[in-house]
Amino acid sequence: MILYFSGTGNSAYVAKRIGKEVMDDVINLFEKIRNKDNSKLYSEDSWIIVVPTYAWRIPHIVQNWIENTEFTGSKDIYFVMTCGENIGNAGKYLKKLCLQKNMNYYGCAEIVMPENYIALFSTPTEEQAMEIIERAEVVIDKVASYIRNGEEFPQAKISIGDRMSSGIINDLFYPLFVHAKKFYVTNTCISCGKCLDVCPTNNIRMENKKPVWAENCTHCMACINRCPKEAIEYGKHSHGLPRYTCKKEMLY
Template sequence: MVLYFSGTGNSAYAAKRIGAAIKDEAVDLFERIRSQDFSEMHSGKPWIIVVPTYAWRIPRIVEKWLKKTQLTGNSEIYFIMTCGEDIGNAGKYLRELCAGKALAYKGCLAITMPENYIAMFSTPTQEKAGQIIRQAEGAIDRAAGLIANGEAFPPQAITLKDRMNSGIVNGLFYPVCVHAKKFYATDACISCGKCAKVCPLNNVHLENGKPVWGKDCTHCMACICRCPREAIEYGKHSRGLPRYTCPKHL
């Protein structure tokens, strides 16, 4: 079974493409995470977890869900992480997670997709995003082939920088950077409420027709990138930048 979490569509696209290739179900974890549903899941086929990369590791909200949810049936598990550049030493922490759950770790694979982290980086133009996605499709299909054949993903060489990024930097990233203080809505807001609907942590609600953010944010960028009027900004950084959602999913 393919399980995925996706803020702007990259991981959803990769998961659905893999699911179609290996003829397996692709399940969106959004509602389970949003409602804190940790009920048991069962699959007779290997588990494939497809998620974005947050500071060189899987998102903490997904890690929390995996730790609390019992995955029964097949014990083999693969991880696919969509990323803007690389996934650092994410595999180390995934191996530890799998060991704690008695799951057979089959490796972690990085798939480079268009950057969506508009809070800190520049997002690509539609044309550039299309080029990146087309290049990624080959890597996604190769991953599906390895899974279909029961082969583990090949290990990657890990540098000191990778260890620091997934360790020290990831540890600092959440308390220092992951907050909603800089989100705000401009006068272009039409009070549609989509920002609240797409938040996986119920962290956005409308007051007097305008979105208000709480303190429980994971920086998935769903609210800012999926606003139909581009009415949400993140401080000054996002001004003038194109919003990104995967054109093949959303």
């Protein structure tokens, strides 16, 4: 069974493509996470968790969901992480999670996809994004072949920088950067409520027909990137940057 969480479509596309290749069920975790649904799950086949990389580890909200959900049937689990550059030493923490869950860790695969973290980085143009996805598809197919054959993912060498990124930098990233204080809406907002619908933490509400952000943001960037009028900004950094969603994900 393939379980995925995705803010702007990268991990959704990877999960669906892998599902097609290995002929397995693909389940979006959005509603489960949003509704705090930790009901027991069962799969005869290996579990495959496909998620974006947040500061060189899996998102905290996904980690918390996994910790509080019972997985029955197969004890084997793969992790596939989409990222803009690399996943650092994420595997170290996933091994600990699997030990905690009494599951067999089959490795963590890295899939470089178009950057969507518009709060800190530059997002690609549509043409640039398609080129990145085209390069990623070869890697996705290779990942699918390991899963299909029941083989563990080969693991890359971990540098000191990787250890720092997934360790101390991740520890500092959430308290220092993961908040919604810089989100605001411009006059082009049409009060459609799309941002409320795509928020996995129910962190957005409407006041006077305009979105207002609370304190439970996970920085998935779904609201700002999926706004149909590009009416949401994040401080000054997002000004003029293209909004990114994975167009190919819509084909699956």
